Amino acid sequence: MNIEVLEEPSQELIDYLRKKISDFNWANWEVSERFPLAIQLKGESGDVVAGATARSFGDWLLLDTLWVSEDLRGLDVGSQILKEIEMAGKARGCRKCFLETLNFQAMPFYEKHGYKVQWVQEGYPRTGCQYFMVKQL
Template sequence: MTDDSITLSLTDASDSADAASILNGLKRYNEAASGRAPDRRDVTIVARDADGTLLGGLAGYTQWDWLYVDQLWIAEGGRRGGVGSRLLAAAEAEGLARGCRWSRLYTYDFQAPDFYPRHGYEVWAELDGYPEGHKQIWFRKTLG
């Protein structure tokens, strides 16, 4: 194959069939290289008050013995009331039930970097300048 026989197309709205093909190709490669089938399962936990108002939530997934917390959000006014701690504990319990041995996540210095160490997480990486003037902080924890 030569460079002039390859056409690249760029879009900010991916074709779902192309996106699925890319994901499936990556899954097949990862399974062959790691010797483990991709066992990714989403996890979403929401917290509501007695009236059904959304107080916050957590979204992530489990895969290959790891819980990955992708998003943890608490509504304004509900912060520092224990909702985040309950959501995180519920996600960790679900991770353990699914056979996870570790958890990982990231936050930013303007979000909740002090919250996670109080729950047993340790910093394992920091990315300065993301976004500019701030840093992204990666945490991990051994579960159980």
């Protein structure tokens, strides 16, 4: 056997290893399906100006992203999108929502909407923090 450290690994190798872990997880996990979910808001020009992506599985909604363009921030658009994606998760049977956010992102916004910090990774990636948050839907 020959162990190699690859400073610039190919995307093919990265994808291969991720698939191997994913295959193992699906073979051993108590749920057999994940369902993607997204919300989008388009402006007058047809461009996406805000949105969110998530996945539902078992009792959980995993909120991957929630983004609002600069010119719409502070206008309650993010709150509306969050409410809609939570309702869509509940309609799928989700009872809890999980998300991650960084110290310069939206932790106070999520707290305002009932999310509780479950764990903080301090010093991430050097001097910042990463917050892992959960809400009962």
